[in-house]
Amino acid sequence: MAYYTDIIIDKNGETQCELCKIYIPDSDISIEAHLIDTEHANKYMERLMIQNNIEVNNRELNCGLCNSVIHVSDVLEHLNSPQHNERKNQVKKLVEKDGGLLVLPENISNIGSAVDCLACDRCVEFSPEAIKSHIESPKHRRARAIAVQPLNAIFSVENSDNDLWCKICQVYFENYIEVIFEHVDEDPGHVKNLRDIYRLIKDQNINIEKYLHDPKEDKAICKQCGIEVPCNTDNLERHIRGKQHNKSGSNYKA
Structure with a gap:
């Protein structure tokens, strides 16, 4: 059934329908009964129509x-x-x-x-x-x-309106629209570096917002361990695989 994906287990272990915003008894019979309920089916169809511009x-x-x-x-x-x-x-x-x-x-x-x-x-x-x-x-x-620019750790250069600096790639380039798009969309090194960082921190409770927005910041914040980690793929991977991160992860509660 397509809309079975609306059924989740929340952090307290209770069964919930995200679409209808209600809790359901945790049994196959109760879940199936809810999914074929007219109110749920109508909401599912309404959402489907919105998502498809109908x-x-x-x-x-x-x-x-x-x-x-x-x-x-x-x-x-x-x-x-x-x-x-x-x-x-x-x-x-x-x-x-x-x-x-x-x-x-x-x-x-x-x-x-x-x-x-x-x-x-x-x-x-x-x-x-x-x-x-x-x-x-x-x-x-x-x-x-x-x-x-802030999504890609790109910053203005002090005392220059003509240049930008990419912290991730450690390179300067001209402050023109086409050049910006060429770097963030087409430069294989930039695309790979940023993608690898996001891949590593996914579901790890590691925040890189300050790194992306502050030209002087070179650390990511691991909220799970309560420490800062150099924001590059080698150090992030080493930290995520380390004993401290895995031990704190088993005890961490969001």
Whole structure:
């Protein structure tokens, strides 16, 4: 059942439906009964429609991704169609290419099916054409060039408006939009270094926010152990594999 993933075990060991925000007795019978309950099924379908830009208009269902009208009984068939999946994959690739600054609608609390641009602080129509047009606009490119710098440990150079410095790669480059994007999106060394750091700290309770935002900071903070660790792959990996981190992890409570 597709919406079985909404059932989680919280930190207290209790069974909860994240979608309905309620607790369920921890038994297969109770969980299955909840999943086929009309209220849960309706919420699941409502979320699915928001995630796929399907809206109700005068008792008809309109798919904004495919620009087509759908009969209510054909929703799931349409969502599984090659046409719809191709359109949705186009959107996904555009969002990924933009580096996570575009947020697709995910929850039933969203107002309408719109894409949120964090860089420009505005909503964008949920379609490949509208998203492509937006991310290629000069305004968005300027906003994105500013937004990606603290996410990539890139800093202005003192007394210079023409140069930037990448702490991760220890290199200087010119302060031009195209050069910034070339470095953060296409430089294999930068992409690999940043990806490896995030891979290592995932689920390890290690914070690198200060490292990314402060040009003078060279440490990551391990909240689990209560210590600072040099923020590079060698030291992070050594710490994560060490006895102290593993011992404190067995006792740590978030």
